[in-house]
Amino acid sequence: MARTTLGDSVADQLLERIIEGIYAVGTALPAEASIGEELNVSRLTVREAMKSLRAKNVVEARRGSGTFVNPPSIWTSLEAVVQAMSAGGAAETSIQLLEVRRMIEVGSAQLAAGRRTEADLLAMAGHLSTMRGAHAGGDLDGFVAADLAFHDVILKATGNIMVAALYDPLDRLLARGRRETSAVADIQAHAIAMHEDILTALAAGNPEASRDAMEAHMVQTRDDLLHYVLDGNS
Numbered sequence: 001m002a003r004t005t006l007g008d009s010v011a012d013q014l015l016e017r018i019i020e021g022i023y024a025v026g027t028a029l030p031a032e033a034s035i036g037e038e039l040n041v042s043r044l045t046v047r048e049a050m051k052s053l054r055a056k057n058v059v060e061a062r063r064g065s066g067t068f069v070n071p072p073s074i075w076t077s078l079e080a081v082v083q084a085m086s087a088g089g090a091a092e093t094s095i096q097l098l099e100v101r102r103m104i105e106v107g108s109a110q111l112a113a114g115r116r117t118e119a120d121l122l123a124m125a126g127h128l129s130t131m132r133g134a135h136a137g138g139d140l141d142g143f144v145a146a147d148l149a150f151h152d153v154i155l156k157a158t159g160n161i162m163v164a165a166l167y168d169p170l171d172r173l174l175a176r177g178r179r180e181t182s183a184v185a186d187i188q189a190h191a192i193a194m195h196e197d198i199l200t201a202l203a204a205g206n207p208e209a210s211r212d213a214m215e216a217h218m219v220q221t222r223d224d225l226l227h228y229v230l231d232g233n234s
Contacts, residue, residue: 007051008052010039010048015053018059018069020087024069025071025072026068027068028067029059032046056077057074057075057076057077072084097174098221098222101218105154105155105214106211108154108155109210109213109214111159111163112155113206113207113211114205116154120156121203123153124153127147127149127150130143130145131195140179140183143188144175144178148175154214155167181225184224186224187228194216195217197217198210198217
């Protein structure tokens with residue numbers, strides 16, 4: 001695990017202020033000396049933090065003008081984007097997160113069909129059983145945890161370590177989004193049925209059927225999100 005330096009800590013604090021709108025997009029950050037005085041750190045530490053933020057394209061230095069905040073749409077750090085999305089509008093975040101899930105998980109299911117092990121199938125069956133029990137018992141947290149775990153098995157079953165690594169920064173958003181949608185009993189019932197189809201296709205080792213089952217799950221999830229959650233909040 002990488003060690004966190006004081007410069008990293010200052011960069012995180014500045015990023016939080018940018019996301020909170022204290023330093024708005026398009027505006028210049030305070031001078032390094034001012035930031036250092038406010039945060040009780042040296043100018044060298046502030047300079048290290050600025051370098052980190054520039055590397056992520058969160059800010060850009062303009063010769064003779066200062067350091068300006070870039071819009072999140074051009075940031076190059078997934079962690080920073082996820083943090084900004086977490087603080088953004090729920091509707092936009094939910095839709096965009098689902099689009100990312102759809103792109104990754106449909107392909108992952110297809111790949112996992114030819115690589116999953118019996119242990120993977122048993123693990124997914126166990127998580128699906130937990131989802132059924134949590135649904136029947138009104139255990140929202142238990143349902144969400146089992147849902148996330150089911151999908152995590154599929155990602156790891158691809159045998160491609162980069163697939164699971166792509167999801168790591170999304171954990172917080174995934175948990176929040178799943179809890180938001182899974183609070184609706186009908187959505188839980190739909191999810192259970194879709195997970196059953198996915199497990200059946202994976203157990204058969206059929207890549208096309210697994211892909212189609214996951215695609216259907218993503219479409220159903222989007223429809224449920226729009227109908228039960230976002231419409232209700234509009």
